[in-house]
Amino acid sequence: MSPRTLTLALAGNPNSGxxxxxxxxxxxxxxxxxxxxxxxxxxxxxxxRHGYVLKIIDLPGTYSLTPFSIEEIVARNxxxxxxxxxxxxxxDASNLERSLYLATQLRExxxxxxxxxxxxxxxxxxxxxxxxxxxxxxxxxxxVFTVGNKNEGMDALLTKAIELAEKTHHIPEGRKVRYSQDxxxxxxRLQDFLHKGISSTxxxxxxxxxxxxxxxxxxxxxxxxxxxxxxxxxxxxEIQVVRQYIMDRFDDDPEIIMTDERYGFIAGIVKETVTTSxxxxxxxxxxxxxxxxxxxxxxxxxxxxxxxxxxxxxxVGEIPKTWIxxxxxxxxxxxxxxxxxxxxxxxxxxxxIAGVGSVVVFLPNILILFFCISLFEDTGYMARTAxxxxxxxxxxxxxxxxxxxxxxxxxCNVPAIMATRTLESEKDxxxxxxxxxxxxxSARLPIYLxxxxxxxxxxxxxxxxxxxxxxxxxxxxxxxxxxxTILKGLDAPFVMELPPYRxxxxxxxxxxxxxxxxxxxxxxxxxxxxxxxxxxALSAFPRDISHSKDYARQIQQLQLKAAQDRQGSVDPAxxxxxxxxxxxxxxxxxxxxKAEKIENSYMGHLGKMIAPIFSPLGIDWRGSxxxxxxxxxxxxxxxxxxxxxxxxxxxxxxxxxxxLLSSGMxxxxxxxxxxxxxxxxPCLATMVAIRKELRSWKWLLFSIGYSTSxxxxxxxxxxxxxxxxxxxx
Amino acid sequence: MLxxxxxxxxxxxxxxxxxxxxxxxRIFEMGIVKGTQVCVDKYAPLKDPLEIxxxxxxxxxxxxxxxxxxxxxxPSDDRQQTTSDNRHQPSxx
Numbered sequence: 001m002s003p004r005t006l007t008l009a010l011a012g013n014p015n016s017g018x019x020x021x022x023x024x025x026x027x028x029x030x031x032x033x034x035x036x037x038x039x040x041x042x043x044x045x046x047x048x049r050h051g052y053v054l055k056i057i058d059l060p061g062t063y064s065l066t067p068f069s070i071e072e073i074v075a076r077n078x079x080x081x082x083x084x085x086x087x088x089x090x091x092d093a094s095n096l097e098r099s100l101y102l103a104t105q106l107r108e109x110x111x112x113x114x115x116x117x118x119x120x121x122x123x124x125x126x127x128x129x130x131x132x133x134x135x136x137x138x139x140x141x142x143x144v145f146t147v148g149n150k151n152e153g154m155d156a157l158l159t160k161a162i163e164l165a166e167k168t169h170h171i172p173e174g175r176k177v178r179y180s181q182d183x184x185x186x187x188x189r190l191q192d193f194l195h196k197g198i199s200s201t202x203x204x205x206x207x208x209x210x211x212x213x214x215x216x217x218x219x220x221x222x223x224x225x226x227x228x229x230x231x232x233x234x235x236x237x238e239i240q241v242v243r244q245y246i247m248d249r250f251d252d253d254p255e256i257i258m259t260d261e262r263y264g265f266i267a268g269i270v271k272e273t274v275t276t277s278x279x280x281x282x283x284x285x286x287x288x289x290x291x292x293x294x295x296x297x298x299x300x301x302x303x304x305x306x307x308x309x310x311x312x313x314x315x316v317g318e319i320p321k322t323w324i325x326x327x328x329x330x331x332x333x334x335x336x337x338x339x340x341x342x343x344x345x346x347x348x349x350x351x352x353i354a355g356v357g358s359v360v361v362f363l364p365n366i367l368i369l370f371f372c373i374s375l376f377e378d379t380g381y382m383a384r385t386a387x388x389x390x391x392x393x394x395x396x397x398x399x400x401x402x403x404x405x406x407x408x409x410x411x412c413n414v415p416a417i418m419a420t421r422t423l424e425s426e427k428d429x430x431x432x433x434x435x436x437x438x439x440x441x442s443a444r445l446p447i448y449l450x451x452x453x454x455x456x457x458x459x460x461x462x463x464x465x466x467x468x469x470x471x472x473x474x475x476x477x478x479x480x481x482x483x484x485t486i487l488k489g490l491d492a493p494f495v496m497e498l499p500p501y502r503x504x505x506x507x508x509x510x511x512x513x514x515x516x517x518x519x520x521x522x523x524x525x526x527x528x529x530x531x532x533x534x535x536x537a538l539s540a541f542p543r544d545i546s547h548s549k550d551y552a553r554q555i556q557q558l559q560l561k562a563a564q565d566r567q568g569s570v571d572p573a574x575x576x577x578x579x580x581x582x583x584x585x586x587x588x589x590x591x592x593x594k595a596e597k598i599e600n601s602y603m604g605h606l607g608k609m610i611a612p613i614f615s616p617l618g619i620d621w622r623g624s625x626x627x628x629x630x631x632x633x634x635x636x637x638x639x640x641x642x643x644x645x646x647x648x649x650x651x652x653x654x655x656x657x658x659x660l661l662s663s664g665m666x667x668x669x670x671x672x673x674x675x676x677x678x679x680x681x682p683c684l685a686t687m688v689a690i691r692k693e694l695r696s697w698k699w700l701l702f703s704i705g706y707s708t709s710x711x712x713x714x715x716x717x718x719x720x721x722x723x724x725x726x727x728x729x
Numbered sequence: 730m731l732x733x734x735x736x737x738x739x740x741x742x743x744x745x746x747x748x749x750x751x752x753x754x755r756i757f758e759m760g761i762v763k764g765t766q767v768c769v770d771k772y773a774p775l776k777d778p779l780e781i782x783x784x785x786x787x788x789x790x791x792x793x794x795x796x797x798x799x800x801x802x803x804p805s806d807d808r809q810q811t812t813s814d815n816r817h818q819p820s821x822x
Contacts (some may be wrong), residue, residue: 064758094785260763293774299774390778391773495794497788498788
């Protein structure tokens, strides 16, 4: 006989230690995905215990089951529609009163509930003593003690859950919330009406359905109304009558009255089960907060942390990045050596490895960035950054929590866009994702360095800094503009818990980083692969290009001449010099060949086709092609430029500098190009991230269209305006 | 008086939560209900948002949101230890 499978769902408030318990229970056996249809993370793990297969689902952390945010809808739907065998509610013992709000809502739904009273040791040290037996009796729910960060109580939790799941008699009819008499009579009246009025059985528990209808819960109402058929109107009327009855009695909305009464019920329970000793211990967490959100040094400390995060990400990350880069170079030169020339080799080297290799090198940076972010999150500092920044962000029309993703955008837009998941309001998320690409990412820096370095020499630093500033200013303007037009709506409230500071657990940080890097590699791997192959194909085809000169013969002649010279000369020093010279000449011919080839490739044709679009910006067809190729990854702009501009000499930065200076580019057109690079369409990896996070092609197209037109307009203004003012022409 | 007028370190009792719709309900669900005691722990460096202690945990909300909440100031000498004493309890047991 195959073992029985039980589904256990973990519910609980955010910061209740739910994730820690989930990690303890499932260890490495977790699968992270999304709940269908929404970008709320779905974590599940399958373990084998006591002869059972236990499927453990980590529901999103919520404060209630009111369908207010996506998380709450997801958690509630899972319990209602998937019927888990047992719902384990993780309750933070030092936060009992508020935690019981979710708990009482869970008790109202017909499901088997088990409480895990977490971190009771902490609560005790703060002078809070909970009489568990009494609590368990009053609510008729079994309770297990757990200490998540010490891995205590996990076995007891599972044993109890299995025991509860196997209990045949139905859910104890015990103490659910009893509301005041007026409400109770309204509930039973509606319950009776539903019994008589609707022939088919209700999808959920009768009492619960009635309560939700009184609370004007849209999801439940729609579900019920579908079942009503002809009597739809009478059902709707009856709900309205009952709601009006309560409104008349209490002079407030029924849902508010019921929330109030639930808390009243909870207050009664807390009074009976909790004794708080007067002894007030020193609250370490509060003292830390006194410093970290201090009026004077709060901001400086915050800036320091951010600075440290960037230093770590981009200087320490540079080291393993170089290793990976060397690995990629090594791999490609090995293949270069061992494979015979063919289309396949070209594809492999210049398409796959060049493309994927250029993205995979960012893995260390991304890992470190996420390491820092999960430290911020797990310690509880993240909530404080939102607390500090909310005022400023609110002026842009954003939420304090939007700050972190935007900040991360300076590193790389891809993790930044993934980090918008912490935002609760969908509109805030869309807006943050749309303006994040204006945060100039590190991939754009090489382009700035080359162009600004060439045309502005010692003032390059100022130019680059101004570019960053332009990006920020435009993101603010965009934010304000979208907020008042297509993303209009109420500001998301800033009602946010500031959890106590905690020591982060190495294990959970590791799991977090591992998940992120897996996601990064998987997502970016396949799309970057496809994108790179397309760009490669555009620049590699058509294959049979007739060159303007017979370069192959030139090379042959050079080699022949070199061989003759070698024979003629005896001096080893001059022989070496000769050899170097020959190699250089051959290299340069090859480069010209390559440039000519690209000029005649589809990419070149494309470049010449789009050149008229860019000429008002002062950018020639080669610049256009470079910009076009930059959509795969912004760094590629530099390599394309060096292929296209540098006709002879070495491919080093000095050569590119000289080539750019003599290409007819002026300081003005250089600025125009820089502005364009700053603003135009996000790179492929970012586009994929936008698409995945917003689950909408519409918003992706909007983002591409908006940023590119903004880039064009700004570059146009810079170039034409500058020409009018006769600046740098 | 309004919750947004309470100074740092002062304690008050909730009388009424104004506003409308989802925000109002959210404030309720976080435990800011009639009769509960709240203590204003501090204001952010830029004077907005503020941090309050309610039901033993820390919660932040904007000044704008706090101005929807009517409270009465509790003088510091007769402050009570638990937050749930003065609440009405509809047939709790």
